[in-house]
Amino acid sequence: MNINVTLFWQMLFFLAFVWFSKKFVWGPMIGALNERKTTIADGLAAADKGQQAEAEGVKQVEQFVAQAKTQASEIVSNAEKQGGDIIDEMREQARAESERILAAAREEIETETNKAKDSLRGQVSALAVAGAQQILKREVDEKAHSDLLDQLAAKL
Template identity: 40%
Template sequence: MYLNSTLFAQIAVFIVLALFTMKFVWPPIAKVLDERAAKIAEGLAAAEQSRNALKSAEKRSAETVRAGQEKVAELLLQAENQSQRIIEAAKAQAQIEAEKIILGAKAEIEQEALRAREALRERVADLAVAGAEKILRREINAGIHADLLAQIRRDF
């Protein structure tokens, strides 16, 4: 009999302890567990937001890099075009300068030719006068005249 009463007493103590635990001990433990679960959920949400922000930042940085590469390519193309324009302008300027130099050289050659012709004319005139003088100094004779003209031609 003692066994039954002990069993009933233990069951009663267990029920009282279970009610006491459910009423006073379990709610703070559940509250702490709920708070911890909420913190874990917040941490997971923050991690997810961070992951999304990282993906977004990676996309923006990739876009920025691509835009930068496009800008560099565009600047290189512009620089190449500008260098081609400068080269073409320099070629055109050099052609103009060459034409000016050629025209100047032609004009100088023409002036030199005119001077040579003028000097030649003077020389021919001097020779003609000298020949005329020699002819007039001697008597008029066809053989002597022919000799004198041949001598003038040799001198010339």
């Protein structure tokens, strides 16, 4: 148990080893450990963010679906309304058309009736003249009696 210069050699080794350990062991090891720590932390944060984004996405999709649903029902109701409108319009048009056709037909009937009446009148007056001629056995001056005949025809 002699205390001698061994002590100082040991102290020298000690300080050299501490220096070496700091430079070549502790530095790289703790660096790698910290790097892994940050990598893990980043990964966890990214996972969290991903989960959040997913939840947000689901919410958004739900919103979209709801929006689409309301939009679709709106479109359907609009279409229904528009269809009804069109039907109403067509109905109206058809009625107007039929009325027009009816009116035209009536008018035609009337003119035809009038024409027939007129021709009938002419024929009746001619018949009347012919009858009168037969009865009188003589010529009736058409010129002299045309006023009379016209009056007669107008009365028919």
